[in-house]
Amino acid sequence: xxxxxxxxxxxxxxxxxxxxxxxxxxxxxxxxxxxxxxxxxxxxxxxxxxxxxxxxxxxxxxxxxxxxxxxxxxxxxxxxxxxxxxxxxxxxxxxxxxxxxxxxxxxxxxxxxxxxxxxxxxxxxxxxxxxxxxxxxxxxxxxxxxxxxxxxxxxxxxxxxxxxxxxxxxxxxxxxxxxxxxxxxxxxxxxxxxxxxxxxxxxxxxxxxxxxxxxxxxxxxxxxxxxxxxxxxxxxxxxxxxxxxxxxxxxxxxxxxxxxxxxxxxxxxxxxxxxxxxxxxxxxxxxxxxxxxxxxxxxxxxxxxxxxxxxxxxxxxxxxxxxxx
Amino acid sequence: xxxxxxxxxxxxxxxxxxxxxxxxxxxxxxxxxxxxxxxxxxxxxxxxxxxxxxxxxxxxxxxxxxxxxxxxxxxxxxxxxxxxxxxxxxxxxxxxxxxxxxxxxxxxxxxxxxxxxxxxxxxxxxxxxxxxxxxxxxxxxxxxxxxxxxxxxxxxxxxxxxxxxxxxxxxxxxxxxxxxxxxxxxxxxxxxxxxxxxxxxxxxxxxxxxxxxxxxxxxxxxxxxxxxxxxxxxxxxxxxxxxxxxxxxxxxxxxxxxxxxxxxxxxxxxxxxxxxxxxxxxxxxxxx
Amino acid sequence: xxxxxxxxxxxxxxxxxxxxxxxxxxxxxxxxxxxxxxxxxxxxxxxxxxxxxxxxxxxxxxxxxxxxxxxxxxxxxxxxxxxxxxxxxxxxxxxxxxxxxxxxxxxxxxxxxxxxxxxxxxxxxxxxxxxxxxxxxxxxxxxxxxxxxxxxxxxxxxxxxxxxxxxxxxxxxxxxxxxxxxxxxxxxxxxxxxxxxxxxxxxxxxxxxxxxxxxxxxxxxxxxxxxxxxxxxxxxxxxxxxxxxxxxxxxxxxxxxxxxxxxxxxxxxxxxxxxxxxxxxxxxxxxxxxxxxxxxxxxxxxxxxxxxxxxxxxxxxxxxxxxxxxxxxxxxxxxxxxxxxxxxxxxxxxxxxxxxxxxxxxxxxxxxxxxxx
Numbered sequence: 001x002x003x004x005x006x007x008x009x010x011x012x013x014x015x016x017x018x019x020x021x022x023x024x025x026x027x028x029x030x031x032x033x034x035x036x037x038x039x040x041x042x043x044x045x046x047x048x049x050x051x052x053x054x055x056x057x058x059x060x061x062x063x064x065x066x067x068x069x070x071x072x073x074x075x076x077x078x079x080x081x082x083x084x085x086x087x088x089x090x091x092x093x094x095x096x097x098x099x100x101x102x103x104x105x106x107x108x109x110x111x112x113x114x115x116x117x118x119x120x121x122x123x124x125x126x127x128x129x130x131x132x133x134x135x136x137x138x139x140x141x142x143x144x145x146x147x148x149x150x151x152x153x154x155x156x157x158x159x160x161x162x163x164x165x166x167x168x169x170x171x172x173x174x175x176x177x178x179x180x181x182x183x184x185x186x187x188x189x190x191x192x193x194x195x196x197x198x199x200x201x202x203x204x205x206x207x208x209x210x211x212x213x214x215x216x217x218x219x220x221x222x223x224x225x226x227x228x229x230x231x232x233x234x235x236x237x238x239x240x241x242x243x244x245x246x247x248x249x250x251x252x253x254x255x256x257x258x259x260x261x262x263x264x265x266x267x268x269x270x271x272x273x274x275x276x277x278x279x280x281x282x283x284x285x286x287x288x289x290x291x292x293x294x295x296x297x298x299x300x301x302x303x304x305x306x307x308x309x310x311x312x313x314x315x316x317x318x319x320x321x322x323x324x325x
Numbered sequence: 326x327x328x329x330x331x332x333x334x335x336x337x338x339x340x341x342x343x344x345x346x347x348x349x350x351x352x353x354x355x356x357x358x359x360x361x362x363x364x365x366x367x368x369x370x371x372x373x374x375x376x377x378x379x380x381x382x383x384x385x386x387x388x389x390x391x392x393x394x395x396x397x398x399x400x401x402x403x404x405x406x407x408x409x410x411x412x413x414x415x416x417x418x419x420x421x422x423x424x425x426x427x428x429x430x431x432x433x434x435x436x437x438x439x440x441x442x443x444x445x446x447x448x449x450x451x452x453x454x455x456x457x458x459x460x461x462x463x464x465x466x467x468x469x470x471x472x473x474x475x476x477x478x479x480x481x482x483x484x485x486x487x488x489x490x491x492x493x494x495x496x497x498x499x500x501x502x503x504x505x506x507x508x509x510x511x512x513x514x515x516x517x518x519x520x521x522x523x524x525x526x527x528x529x530x531x532x533x534x535x536x537x538x539x540x541x542x543x544x545x546x547x548x549x550x551x552x553x554x555x556x557x558x559x560x561x562x563x564x565x566x567x568x569x570x571x572x573x574x575x576x577x578x579x580x581x582x583x584x585x586x587x588x589x590x591x592x593x594x595x596x597x598x599x600x601x602x603x604x605x606x607x608x609x610x611x612x613x
Numbered sequence: 614x615x616x617x618x619x620x621x622x623x624x625x626x627x628x629x630x631x632x633x634x635x636x637x638x639x640x641x642x643x644x645x646x647x648x649x650x651x652x653x654x655x656x657x658x659x660x661x662x663x664x665x666x667x668x669x670x671x672x673x674x675x676x677x678x679x680x681x682x683x684x685x686x687x688x689x690x691x692x693x694x695x696x697x698x699x700x701x702x703x704x705x706x707x708x709x710x711x712x713x714x715x716x717x718x719x720x721x722x723x724x725x726x727x728x729x730x731x732x733x734x735x736x737x738x739x740x741x742x743x744x745x746x747x748x749x750x751x752x753x754x755x756x757x758x759x760x761x762x763x764x765x766x767x768x769x770x771x772x773x774x775x776x777x778x779x780x781x782x783x784x785x786x787x788x789x790x791x792x793x794x795x796x797x798x799x800x801x802x803x804x805x806x807x808x809x810x811x812x813x814x815x816x817x818x819x820x821x822x823x824x825x826x827x828x829x830x831x832x833x834x835x836x837x838x839x840x841x842x843x844x845x846x847x848x849x850x851x852x853x854x855x856x857x858x859x860x861x862x863x864x865x866x867x868x869x870x871x872x873x874x875x876x877x878x879x880x881x882x883x884x885x886x887x888x889x890x891x892x893x894x895x896x897x898x899x900x901x902x903x904x905x906x907x908x909x910x911x912x913x914x915x916x917x918x919x920x921x922x923x924x925x926x927x928x929x930x931x932x933x934x935x936x937x938x939x940x941x942x943x944x945x946x947x948x949x950x951x952x953x954x955x956x957x958x959x960x961x962x963x964x965x966x967x968x969x970x971x972x973x974x975x976x977x978x979x980x981x982x983x984x985x986x
Contacts, residue, residue: 028509035412106344130352134537219334249445251540271842285705286809310443377651378688381681389649575871
């Protein structure tokens with residue numbers, strides 16, 4: 001990534017740097033450099049602390065930390081692992097992305113390309129505003145409104161395709177507070193993020209590209225397909241990855257919506273499954289000494305996971321920016 | 326134009342519009358439902374009373390102490406994260422490009438700031454819990470919550486400020502330098518003012534984001550039933566935590582308080598966001 | 614949208630913008646600071662007390678089970694003693710123990726007595742500590758079965774349901790417990806807690822004690838459940854039972870009362886079926902329980918009294934014998950003494966049970982020994 005800083009544009013103007021560099025400037029440079037380094041120090045501190053607090057649990061569990069599907073860190077002997085947590089986290093986030101990305105992309109296309117500019121901007125701002133609705137509110141609403149409303153849909157899904165798509169089958173015949181429901185709540189929560197970033201990306205397509213396509217006789221949809229979507233693909237991918245990052249780490253809403261039983265389940269419509277973040281919120285109060293270390297260890301996994309997802313997202317964007325220059 | 330292309334265009338347009346409506350429906354539904362459940366409990370008494378001495382079956386009591394706590398915690402987070410974040414952004418845009426070494430450091434900082442925007446809020450809470458509460462023995466407090474929120478806010482502040490500073494035309498800096506102004510004066514008196522409106526908006530949005538966080542508060546502010554004006558005196562309440570706590574009760578009065586609290590929280594966050602837009606308009610640079 | 618720069622030097626918009634943002638937030642705080650009130654005495658139901666007053670401030674956390682009655686006590690005690698400030702947060706028993714052990718709170722509520730290791734850790738920090746039983750209550754078995762208002766369950770039947778052996782409501786075992794009742798063929802949806810919980814510990818200890826042949830899944834705050842779906846905390850569990858036809862679950866009696874769900878009558882060793890909210894049912898079960906010198910109550914799940922509701926439990930307050938300072942110790946002593954005396958009158962309205970005399974007498978004696986450093 002060291003190559004990604006754009007080269008300074010060639011210029012022949014005289015004042016490329018300040019004429020005077022005094023002691024004030026040296027102090028200023030030191031101060032803001034210190035601030036910059038403090039960010040690196042902060043992330044190192046978070047990593048070091050998480051690792052040191054997770055270590056007793058990791059040492060205790062060994063390789064079992066990856067494979068064990070149960071969570072009894074305070075039992076004798078303790079047995080706990082992140083297998084079920086990671087699967088549940090990935091499933092609920094995948095559901096969220098499957099729903100939120102198409103809708104978010106299409107909705108922001110509609111805002112940018114179809115609606116009158118003023119109306120589009122107003123709706124865009126409204127969506128931004130909804131991005132800041134607190135997750136505890138989504139949790140309350142999801143639990144009392146959305147979950148009951150989704151039960152018939154889940155039953156219907158199971159009846160329609162459950163017999164040959166095991167993911168959409170509920171062996172127990174119970175529906176409701178499932179990974180699918182958690183995924184839908186997450187989708188609603190990350191939708192504004194994805195839509196806002198996609199909108200920004202679409203707005204950056206030069207007007208000339210659009211006008212050229214339209215001048216060649218393209219319909220609006222053809223213009224979108226040929227002039228807007230290809231050049232903004234990295235932006236859309238990055239938006240999705242950032243949405244994924246949010247979905248992976250969401251805590252309170254999932255803890256309130258999901259029927260978090262600690263088991264590794266592949267059945268999206270049956271209550272059960274659990275995510276890393278929701279597990280921390282649910283177990284923290286009753287965790288013993290090793291239990292807390294184990295929860296921090298799972299937090300470390302979550303931290304690494306979101307770090308990786310965000311890093312990939314940023315690299316995609318950076319590469320596209322560099323390529324675009 | 327062949328009918329097939331036109332039909333396809335119409336179909337595509339219709340589905341884009343349908344997607345927009347589909348995106349807005351749940352968002353509107355959330356707001357409408359919270360409004361419906363929250364309004365009956367939202368009274369002047371609710372906004373001006375704490376939960377001190379309120380039993381499980383009592384219908385009085387309110388969120389005043391939690392609103393106050395949230396404002397203080399968010400204020401602390403701002404006081405910590407905004408100057409630091411602004412300084413980092415200034416480093417990235419003003420010092421970063423000046424030498425290869427700075428360029429390399431800036432690239433790393435930018436990368437990790439980006440990555441930190443995805444930091445799960447519960448991890449920030451865990452970090453402050455162990456660092457501040459366990460290792461430094463500082464105990465639970467509004468200040469601890471402010472620290473956790475500041476960790477969450479910092480990357481957002483840096484990102485926003487950097488984006489806005491980058492947009493300030495280079496000519497403006499060069500013009501200032503040409504008059505003999507040193508770099509630091511140029512930044513403070515020329516670059517920052519030019520980016521003012523964008524920065525203000527970004528900051529308010531960052532504030533709105535962290536004001537609604539529940540997970541870190543559970544591990545740092547701890548919760549308190551009475552009014553605690555000082556954020557360093559011990560455990561303090563926070564509005565998101567108030568909602569979470571009250572919603573977990575067995576009895577109807579608490580559930581009503583939870584919804585009223587949720588409505589207040591949305592009002593606070595939305596109020597801040599709208600204020601941000603208004604301020605942005607107010608502080609728009611003259612040339613715009 | 615950002616400026617093509619005609620900016621006036623000297624009018625520093627970024628800083629003034631930021632400053633105004635901070636000002637607005639601070640102003641909101643200041644405006645608020647004047648107009649709020651801690652005084653909720655207007656319409657509350659605080660009972661007059663003749664408690665001994667002490668002036669200090671103490672924090673406690675722990676048992677969610679005890680939360681409602683502890684807050685009621687704080688309300689009533691605070692109404693009589695304005696100099697006392699007591700804070701209690703129901704964050705879970707283990708959390709309370711952990712916070713007590715690293716001295717971030719002065720007292721903790723716990724539903725399960727401390728293990729030897731936990732006791733050692735707490736004593737390393739505080740010196741000798743006491744676990745004083747201060748309230749009792751029933752764990753109710755709640756179910757969602759319209760048309761069956763008073764389900765009766767023998768221990769083996771309840772254990773069979775939770776072990777997964779009994780899967781439909783018209784099973785022969787349930788029918789045998791409920792002669793003459795028309796039971797539907799609905800499948801049984803078992804619901805249990807997904808978070809670690811003292812309620813789960815009580816429920817599973819009960820099953821292990823009364824139906825050892827059927828219940829083999831062990832006991833504890835978290836166990837490996839043979840069947841059923843999980844729900845976080847008591848409120849989500851009751852909501853799940855309420856919204857799932859055929860569901861059965863367990864929760865503190867207050868949640869059963871608050872949600873309006875029907876509770877099962879459990880068979881006791883005296884041969885009768887008793888509802889959890891029957892007057893005196895919990896006290897009858899505890900009256901046949903033993904309390905040790907360490908103040909631990911061994912709940913007798915097989916009390917022979919026909920009036921006893923067997924699925925009962927006791928909740929403790931964990932305090933240092935020598936308080937952090939004289940004032941705090943005095944407040945803790947006075948507050949716990951009040952709770953064990955007059956405070957027990959608040960129990961039934963909040964769906965708790967008063968401690969039977971033989972337990973509260975010993976608890977009061979212990980509370981009197983609390984002292985300063």
